[in-house]
Amino acid sequence: MKKIILLLCLLFALQIHTKVVAQLGEDTENVVFNAILNGAFNLIVQDGDIQTATFSSADDYNLGISETLGVPGIDPGFTTVAMEATGNWYLKISAPDFIPNGSGTGSIPINNLGVWCEATGIHQFGTEVTCAYQSADAALGILNSDVTLIDLGTENSGDQTDNLFILHWLMGTMQGSMNPATMFSQLANGVFSQGNYTSTIVLTMTEIP
Amino acid sequence: MKLRSGSLKIALGLFLLLPGLKILAQETPMLINTEARLENVLLLKIAPDMRVEFGIKKINENLYQITKQPDDVMFSIESTGNWDLSISSDNSQFTGINDSTHKIPVDFLGLYVENTGTNWDNGLFSNMANITKDTVVYLSPERTKLLESGVRGNVGSSLNNSFILRWKFFYEDEVLKLKKFSDYNIEDDIYTVGFYITLSESTVYNKVDQ
Numbered sequence: 001m002k003k004i005i006l007l008l009c010l011l012f013a014l015q016i017h018t019k020v021v022a023q024l025g026e027d028t029e030n031v032v033f034n035a036i037l038n039g040a041f042n043l044i045v046q047d048g049d050i051q052t053a054t055f056s057s058a059d060d061y062n063l064g065i066s067e068t069l070g071v072p073g074i075d076p077g078f079t080t081v082a083m084e085a086t087g088n089w090y091l092k093i094s095a096p097d098f099i100p101n102g103s104g105t106g107s108i109p110i111n112n113l114g115v116w117c118e119a120t121g122i123h124q125f126g127t128e129v130t131c132a133y134q135s136a137d138a139a140l141g142i143l144n145s146d147v148t149l150i151d152l153g154t155e156n157s158g159d160q161t162d163n164l165f166i167l168h169w170l171m172g173t174m175q176g177s178m179n180p181a182t183m184f185s186q187l188a189n190g191v192f193s194q195g196n197y198t199s200t201i202v203l204t205m206t207e208i209p
Numbered sequence: 210m211k212l213r214s215g216s217l218k219i220a221l222g223l224f225l226l227l228p229g230l231k232i233l234a235q236e237t238p239m240l241i242n243t244e245a246r247l248e249n250v251l252l253l254k255i256a257p258d259m260r261v262e263f264g265i266k267k268i269n270e271n272l273y274q275i276t277k278q279p280d281d282v283m284f285s286i287e288s289t290g291n292w293d294l295s296i297s298s299d300n301s302q303f304t305g306i307n308d309s310t311h312k313i314p315v316d317f318l319g320l321y322v323e324n325t326g327t328n329w330d331n332g333l334f335s336n337m338a339n340i341t342k343d344t345v346v347y348l349s350p351e352r353t354k355l356l357e358s359g360v361r362g363n364v365g366s367s368l369n370n371s372f373i374l375r376w377k378f379f380y381e382d383e384v385l386k387l388k389k390f391s392d393y394n395i396e397d398d399i400y401t402v403g404f405y406i407t408l409s410e411s412t413v414y415n416k417v418d419q
Contacts, residue, residue, distance in 0.1 A: 043237040054246040058287035061250060062366055079241055098245050108245060171245065187247075187289055188328070188365035194247040194289040201241040207234040 040086045043205040044160065048079030053113075053171045061184040064173030066136070074169050081203065082121070083163035088156055088208040092146040095201040104195020112186075113199070114139035114170040114178040117150060121164030128156045129163075136168070139176035142201065152208055251292060253408045254367060255284035261318065261348075261376060262306070262401040277399060279318065279376040284406065285326070285367035291358035291411040296320070296374075298404045301350045305398035313393055313400055319345035319377045322355050326371035328363050330356065337363040345377050348404065358411040374406075 053074045055061055060070045067077020083089060093115065098108035116139045117131045125131045130151045133140040140147060149167075156163065172183040179186070186192065264277030286292060298315045305311025321341035322330075329335035330342060337359045340346065346353055356363075356372075363370060 039235060041235045041237050043239045045239050045241065049239075049241050051241060051243045052246065053243065054248065056246075056248045056250070058250050058252050058366065061287070061289065081239070095243070098243075101244065104247065113243065169243075182366065183247075184287070184289075184366035185368070188369050190362070190364075192247070193364075194249055197245040197247070199243050199245075201243055203239045203241065205237040205239075207236070209234050 037086065039207060040084060041089060041205060041207050042084040043091075043203065044082045044084070045203075046080040046082055048076050048167075051076070051079070051169055053169075055172070055183060058184070061172070061187065062182050064171055064175075064183070066170045066173065067168065069170075069173065074171060077169055079167045079169070081165050081167060082160035083156075083205055084159050085157045085163065085205075085207070088152045089205050090148055090152055090208060091150040092204045092206065093140070093142060093149045093201065094144060094146045094204075095142050095199050096144060098192075098197035098199045101196045101198045104193055104197055106190070106192035108192050108197050108199075109179055109186075110144060110199060111141035111177070111179045112172050112183065113142045113201075114173060114176060115142060115149070116140070116168050116170070116176070118166040118168065119164070120166055121158075121160070122162045123153075123156055123158060125153075127153050128158075129153045133176065136170060136173070136175050139170050139173070139178055141176060141178035146204065149203075247289065250287060250289045251408060251410060252287040253284060253406060254287065255282065255406060259406065260401050260403045262399055263303075263318070263376075263378075264399045265395055266397045267395060273395060275378070281376070282374040284372055284374065286363075286370040286372075286408060287366050288364055288370070288408075288410075291362050291364060293354060293358060293409050293411045294356040295352040295354045295407045295409075296348070296404060297352040297407070298348050298350050298402050300402050303400035303402045305396065306401055307398050308396070311396045311398045311400070313395060315402055316347040316349060317379065317393065319347045319379045321345050321375055321377065323373045323375055324371075325373060326365070326367070326369050328365055328369040329359075329361070333357075333359045334361075335359045336361045336365075336369075345379070347379060348402070352405075352407060363411075 051074055053065055054072050065073040067074055095110050097110045116133045116136055119125050123129050125134055130153045174180050261279045263279045266274045266276050268274055301315055303313040303315060322339055324330040328337060330337050330339035332338055338357050340355050
């Protein structure tokens with residue numbers, strides 16, 4: 001009887017051990033999830049990608065035009081740009097001189113065209129971004145070579161709500177670093193004649209590594 | 210020493226890579242098309258009431274006194290193209306203000322244009338030719354050309370094209386002025402006549418083509 005009880009105890013013990021061994025034999029597999037955040041730098045022109053500057057009166061030629069100066073002045077006179085960036089960036093601007101389009105002779109120096117910036121997003125000038133041209137009086141006269149228009153302040157990565165700017169255009173107003181001569185005097189000096197002219201402004205957003 | 214050499218190589222490698230990284234910086238260009246329309250402007254700036262008046266009083270048969278000198282007329286022109294300018298009176302005779310039966314032919318009065326702008330008026334080879342540069346022309350109901358575009362063109366603003374129209378009695382400084390006066394039956398009065406200044410585009414020349 002004792003032997004039978006001992007045998008049963010041994011069998012019971014072995015059963016538990018087998019279960020434990022079975023449990024220890026379980027395996028685990030890992031799923032590796034890679035999140036790759038590549039750099040994204042988008043410059044979006046929301047509106048105002050076509051500008052028409054019309055000089056139609058003596059005052060226009062003498063004083064210059066903008067979205068509010070002259071009739072019709074510059075239509076629409078402003079361009080809204082936004083930047084989507086995963087890193088820091090800066091914005092450059094340049095344009096070739098105005099060349100005749102059909103009528104007109106000579107060429108209009110591009111520094112007759114000026115621009116100043118307004119920050120309307122979360123990122124503001126003096127903190128996240130910087131800009132040396134924040135009013136008409138401090139306007140940048142556009143050049144043939146690149147000039148930095150908006151630069152990095154503290155940290156300017158962000159979406160369109162962060163980086164939203166209005167570029168205000170001026171022509172012939174002689175403000176800031178624009179051409180100091182009136183359009184009329186340049187006309188009188190034979191630099192160009194009346195007629196239609198075109199130029200293409202290049203805005204370049206550049207990643208700061 | 211070996212360690213330092215290795216560090217130097219790494220630093221040098223990083224230094225060489227830096228410009229490369231900058232070149233690799235992502236650039237996103239965007240274009241804005243701009244058109245400048247320079248439309249034609251031809252504008253004469255002058256006081257709206259274009260009349261000339263003078264007063265005269267007979268002292269005796271051979272002597273008259275000018276009691277009111279005609280006022281000079283300042284005017285300027287703003288033009289994006291070349292232009293010519295003429296003058297004419299609106300009547301062949303001055304009429305007395307006090308008595309409209311008093312008449313004097315308009316050629317009793319002469320005029321010349323003084324240039325006060327920066328565009329030169331020294332003949333056809335400058336910005337413009339001033340017909341009255343060295344002479345006085347008489348007022349006439351016929352259109353008389355005073356200024357015309359020269360070889361250098363007379364495009365410009367008021368700063369470039371600014372003038373004073375000065376009146377001159379023909380008898381002045383003339384030996385035969387008494388004869389001139391005796392030709393007219395002049396009564397005491399203030400005499401007036403209107404005049405037109407006609408500004409027109411000149412098709413002669415485009416300065417930029419030079």
